[in-house]
Amino acid sequence: MMILMASDCELIVLIADSAYTSIYCKDSKVLRELYDNMESLKVDKLAYITDENDFRHTVKVR
Template structure:
């Protein structure tokens, strides 16, 4: 098992904190890849993450994603590395396997969500959590059904 995939509704919500709920985000440094994540603030969409930020400590990540404002995610590319580990760009599943990265969250076209995780127990917790969110098309990503060559949203 490589990960899980599912579809979230194309609507405002709190998808990032809800999807990552089983993860102790504070235990990681997060690479924030090219994405389009917004929050609704004063009836206007504003960027969820500052433009000049590409790495966040877990506590900082939570400050951005665990807000009261509804969020709208078009693309998201979040990669979790244990504290004190080497942060490297991950382009493929093979890169992921040989890196210190433990978790990858990708959302494409506001709906299509993939989570790659090295730890099987954590992966099962993420699956159970996604199931509780009533997402569509929830399935495990395996060697047989993983057709994605890149682990990036763009």
Template sequence: MHLNLFWLIGEQEIYKVQDNKLSDTPLLINNTILENEVFWNALNEGEYYVIFSDLKAYSTSNITTINTYADFLDSDCQLVLLIADSNIVTVYCKDSHLLETLYNQAAAKAFENTEYITDENDARTHLSN
């Protein structure tokens, strides 16, 4: 399945790795919007290291501010990927099949503390780092 997404690159620190060292060159530019192909080309161009990120994928070019889960549900945003401290990853996804695939991949890679976020266990008040 090919989705034509628009990626909102929020505040993030993702750096390219060059000669086995972390470079000063960011992989992505903060507060920009990238079309799907450009986004994936950037990710596929080499090794990189994620310190933190706030990435949101929209199904249309109607990019709106998302501060809360209710904002997410009412928006054209399909996926939110938040990474903190290089290893705390939170994903919000409207597509239940994609979410299940992501969950199964995390389990297969033996990621620790993998769990579904529900209304009962979600401590976040805002969808950002």
């Protein structure tokens, strides 16, 4: 998400319906650790979000 890279924010966690989670993180080491942890927990449908497959262009917080 391009807006994350341009901001001071380091991590965004989005959870919908307590089952769908997206994590955006600037630090690739932290992101890899999160991914490895989720993989060890056998999380279904685990995938990296990239600029090519991300349908979100902005995040608005209310």
